[in-house]
Every structure is written in structure tokens, then in C-alpha cells.
Amino acid sequence: MSQIHSTAANLDSASVEEQRQLFPALQRTHQDSPLVYFDGPAGTQVPTSVISAISDYLTRCNSNLHGNFPTSQESDQWLHEVHCGAADFLGVSDPDEVIFGPNMTSLTFHLSRSLAKTWKPGDNVVVTRLDHDANVRPWVLAAEDAGVEVRMVPVDVADCTLDLEKLNKMLDSRTKLLAVGAASNSVGTINPVADIVERAHAVGALVYVDAVHYAPHRLVDCEQWNCDFLACSAYKFFGPHIGVLWGRRQLLESLVPYRLNPAPNVIPGRWMTGTQNHECLVGVLAAIDYLADLGRKLSGEHELLRRPALQRAFTAIENYERQLSTRLISGLIEMPQISVKGIVDPRRFDQRMPTLSFAHERLTSAEVTRRLGEQGICAWHGNYYAWELSHALGCEPEGMTRLGIVHYNTESEVERVLNAIVQL
Ligand SMILES: Cc1ncc(COP(=O)(O)O)c(C=O)c1O
Numbered sequence: 001m002s003q004i005h006s007t008a009a010n011l012d013s014a015s016v017e018e019q020r021q022l023f024p025a026l027q028r029t030h031q032d033s034p035l036v037y038f039d040g041p042a043g044t045q046v047p048t049s050v051i052s053a054i055s056d057y058l059t060r061c062n063s064n065l066h067g068n069f070p071t072s073q074e075s076d077q078w079l080h081e082v083h084c085g086a087a088d089f090l091g092v093s094d095p096d097e098v099i100f101g102p103n104m105t106s107l108t109f110h111l112s113r114s115l116a117k118t119w120k121p122g123d124n125v126v127v128t129r130l131d132h133d134a135n136v137r138p139w140v141l142a143a144e145d146a147g148v149e150v151r152m153v154p155v156d157v158a159d160c161t162l163d164l165e166k167l168n169k170m171l172d173s174r175t176k177l178l179a180v181g182a183a184s185n186s187v188g189t190i191n192p193v194a195d196i197v198e199r200a201h202a203v204g205a206l207v208y209v210d211a212v213h214y215a216p217h218r219l220v221d222c223e224q225w226n227c228d229f230l231a232c233s234a235y236k237f238f239g240p241h242i243g244v245l246w247g248r249r250q251l252l253e254s255l256v257p258y259r260l261n262p263a264p265n266v267i268p269g270r271w272m273t274g275t276q277n278h279e280c281l282v283g284v285l286a287a288i289d290y291l292a293d294l295g296r297k298l299s300g301e302h303e304l305l306r307r308p309a310l311q312r313a314f315t316a317i318e319n320y321e322r323q324l325s326t327r328l329i330s331g332l333i334e335m336p337q338i339s340v341k342g343i344v345d346p347r348r349f350d351q352r353m354p355t356l357s358f359a360h361e362r363l364t365s366a367e368v369t370r371r372l373g374e375q376g377i378c379a380w381h382g383n384y385y386a387w388e389l390s391h392a393l394g395c396e397p398e399g400m401t402r403l404g405i406v407h408y409n410t411e412s413e414v415e416r417v418l419n420a421i422v423q424l
Contacts, residue, residue: 009298009312011320011407019294020408022047030376036413039378041185041355041404043235044216046287050239053286057279064275078282083268085285088292088306090230090246091221097252099271100281103243104212104231105134110273111229111245114255115177115206116142123176124149126205129388130162130189131181135210135231136388139179148176155392160187160342161351168199175205182214186386186402187342188353190214193225201226206251212236216406217321217353219314222246239287240280245271317407324405324414325354331418337361338421341393341400354405363424365401372401375420379403 011019020026025045028035037045057078063071065079083095090098101107119125125143127136129152136152143150151170154163162180171178178200183190197207206228211220216237222230228251234242252267259270288306295312296304304312326346332338339359343352360368365381372379382399383390390396403417 009295009316011298011316013411015298016320016408016410020410022049022290023408024048024051026408033376036377036409036416038403038405038409038413038417039380040216040406040409041213041236041402042380042384043241044238044406045408046238046240046283047290049290050283050286054240054279054283057282062279065278075278078285079276079278082281082285085288085306086244086246089215089220089288089310090232090244091219091223091307092246093223094249096267097246097249099245099247099252099268100276100284101243101245101272102277103241104210104233104245105138105243107231107243107245108134108138108208108210110258110271111208111247111255112138112142113145114257116146116148117256119143119146119148119176121147123174124151124170124172125177125179126151126153126167126170126175126200127179128153128162128167128181129155129392130160130184130187130191131179131210131386131388132185132212133385133387134212135179135181135208139177139208151175152388153180155389157393159348160184160189160389160393162189162191162196164192164196164199167196171200171203171205173203175200175203177206177208179208179210181210181212182220183211183217183353183355184342184386184389185213185355186357186384186389186400188355189342190218190351190353193227197225197227213353213355217314218318219311234280234284234287237287238290240277240283242277242280242284244284247271320407321354321405322349324409324411325349325352325356327411328354328403328405328414328418329356331414332356332358332421335422337424355402356404357400357402359395359400360424364398366398368401368421368424371424372417372420377417377420379417 023045061071061074063075083098086098087095153167200207208229209227211232215232229247231245291313292306292309295309299312369379369381380402
């Protein structure tokens with residue numbers, strides 16, 4: 001499952017400091033101390049290159065597509081480059097298989113309506129209790145419309161992993177779709193996606209993967225996972241608020257999208273409703289290139305193509321985030337008033353992201369984050385839309401406190417957060 005490759009690329013405190021200089025928001029202070037951003041799972045900060053790309057597009061070639069004049073022609077070219085960059089990011093070779101939209105949720109609803117038209121009573125779809133509701137409710141609602149059954153894979157509450165034995169029992173020849181997350185945005189569990197896809201394909205089901213929480217931490221690999229659809233969101237991986245959906249060409253061409261008559265009927269256009277947010281799409285490319293440049297810089301291989309450069313970057317990110325999250329989790333589990341949900345055994349940390357949720361024995365998550373917020377620590381409270389999981393863990397309605405690390409966070413921030421929590 002681990003993405004570690006044999007390369008010298010590493011992030012250390014000096015290189016992280018260098019990266020931090022590229023993110024203007026990280027210079028922000030609160031009561032004379034730097035703000036600590038442990039809210040990455042809800043959206044990351046963006047580097048200057050992303051901000052400039054958005055602003056340059058608006059300044060120099062803001063236009064609609066397919067016109068016979070320079071700004072429009074340049075916009076066409078830009079959009080093509082964005083599709084190519086996203087294909088590299090997702091590990092696919094066909095840029096036309098990448099669709100953009102306002103966010104992952106809207107794209108999932110969009111596709112769900114078209115897929116549901118192919119379902120018949122007696123069919124079933126399988127979703128999981130570990131997933132963000134954006135990969136549950138669209139399928140539940142579409143199933144209701146089509147009159148098909150929904151089966152929900154339970155979670156082992158001891159370590160917040162999916163019950164794969166139960167999954168096996170739920171899959172059968174009438175399963176049309178399995179919707180599963182690559183990683184939990186609440187407790188950080190990483191699912192064995194390739195294995196799960198194989199199980200679903202064995203009964204002829206399609207697989208829709210939610211990689212929103214996975215994408216800022218590990219290299220997404222649609223080809224290796226062999227899934228049929230995959231969605232993520234650029235605002236979680238250092239880009240602007242744009243959703244990304246990849247699907248197999250044959251499926252994107254054969255399914256019937258809800259589409260306006262004059263709109264293109266070839267992919268990717270047939271799935272991209274209305275006028276797109278061109279400036280932010282250019283920002284998505286800049287975010288991907290920020291990560292690729294990080295890989296080139298850390299490895300010293302300055303001529304690397306985008307995909308191998310991204311591999312280098314994510315190897316370094318994984319190793320660095322592991323160090324920080326190991327310290328954070330070990331510090332938290334020493335506190336008797338804190339109960340960390342999910343995988344806490346360091347020997348299993350390759351099965352989790354540097355994102356965790358905890359309950360405080362006296363304080364609600366809203367109160368914990370309010371007190372942390374007063375000290376300039378950004379952390380999230382509630383269920384963060386991991387609604388089924390929050391219910392399964394018995395944490396509703398208060399939810400839990402979520403701390404999320406990304407590669408621009410530092411060891412000293414982890415110590416500051418631990419000190420703040422112990423004194424709550
Ligand atoms: C795992 C996961 N899936 C889906 C979503 C929904 O993404 P979007 O806000 O792009 O609709 C989120 C957002 O937090 C998420 O964390």
C-alpha cells in the first residue's frame with residue numbers, strides 16, 4: 001500500500017521552511033504568533049504560484065472558449081494544458097477523461113443521475129460508513145429514484161477500518177456500483193483501494209473512488225487501482241475550489257449526461273456543464289506544478305517529467321507527514337482525557353493519513369476548537385460530513401475534534417498544538 005519509492009527526495013525542516021515561504025497565508029499571525037493551520041482536511045492554503053496563475057489568467061486572457069480570437073484561443077490552449085496536468089496527477093494517459101466542475105459533491109451528483117438511469121429494480125449499490133457523505137448520499141438518493149437497494153459496508157469501530165468480509169457478502173451479480181473512499185477525512189484510515197476494486201470487478205460492479213482526502217498526501221494512481229471513476233478536489237491539494245472527476249473513456253462516452261442541446265457532445269465537454277471557472281482551472285494546473293516542482297527540487301532531478309516529479313514529491317510528503325503525525329498521535333494518546341479514534345499503533349501508520357479525530361472527556365469539539373482558535377490554532381469540530389462514521393462511533397451530535405497535518409506544517413507546530421490541548 002505504501003507509495004515509498006527508492007529516491008533521495010526528502011523534506012526536512014529547512015526545506016519545509018523554504019516551502020512555507022511560498023505560501024503567503026502561512027505568514028499570517030494571531031496575537032503575535034503565527035497561525036497554525038491544522039485545518040488542511042477542510043481545505044489547504046495555496047502557494048503564490050497558484051494565486052499568480054489565477055490573477056494572470058484574469059489579467060491577460062479572460063475569455064470564453066472556442067472563439068476565433070486570441071484570448072479565446074489561448075483559453076482553449078490553457079484548458080487543454082489543465083486537462084493534461086490533471087491526467088498526470090491522477091495517473092492516466094487520456095486528458096479527455098478528466099472532467100472539471102465546481103466541487104466533488106456536484107460532480108458526484110451529476111454522474112449519479114446518469115448512472116442511475118442504467119439501474120433497474122432488483123439491482124443494488126454498495127456504499128460505506130467510512131465515507132464522507134458526498135460519496136454516500138448521491139448514491140442513496142439516486143438508488144431511491146431508480147428503485148434499487150442500497151447496502152452499507154460497516155466499519156470496525158475499534159480501528160475505524162472497513163469490514164471487508166461484510167463487503168464480500170454484500171457484493172453480488174446485481175451490484176451495479178461500489179462507492180468507496182481512498183482515505184477517511186475524519187479518522188485518516190487508508191482503504192486498500194486496488195483490492196476493493198478487484199472484489200467489486202469480480203462481480204461486474206463499477207467502482208467510484210473518492211480520493212478527496214487522499215490526494216494531498218499520496219500519489220493518486222487510477223491505472224494501478226483500476227477503478228472506473230475517481231473524484232478529488234483541488235482546494236484540498238493546494239489549489240483553488242474546483243472539483244475533478246476522472247472516468248474511463250468508454251463509460252464517459254456511453255453514459256448519457258444531463259446536457260444542454262448546443263453544448264459539446266464529445267468528452268470531456270459533454271460532462272462539463274455551463275461555462276467553467278477558467279481562472280481557477282489554470283490555478284489547478286499551477287497547484288499540480290507546485291507539487292511537481294517540489295519533487296524536482298527535492299530530488300535534484302530538474303528535468304523530470306511531471307508524473308515522476310509528482311512521485312518524488314509524494315514520497316517526501318508521505319515520509320515527512322509520517323514523522324509529524326507519529327509525534328502528534330503519541331503525544332495525544334498519553335493524555336488520559338483524550339481518546340483518539342482509528343489506527344493508533346505506529347506499526348500500522350502506513351494504513352493511515354496524518355489526519356485524526358479525537359474526543360475530549362469533558363469538552364465538546366466545538367468548545368475544544370473554540371479554545372484552540374483563540375490561541376491561533378485552526379482545527380475543525382463536528383462530523384465534517386463523515387456523517388455515517390460519526391453516528392457509527394456514537395459521536396453525534398457533538399462530533400469530534402479533527403487535526404490534519406499537511407507538508408507545510410512543522411514539528412514546532414505539533415508541539416504547540418500538543419501543549420495547547422494538554423492545558424485545555
Ligand atoms: C473525503 C471527502 N470527500 C468529499 C468531500 C466533498 O468535497 P467537495 O467539497 O469538493 O464537494 C470532502 C470535503 O471535505 C471530503 O473530505
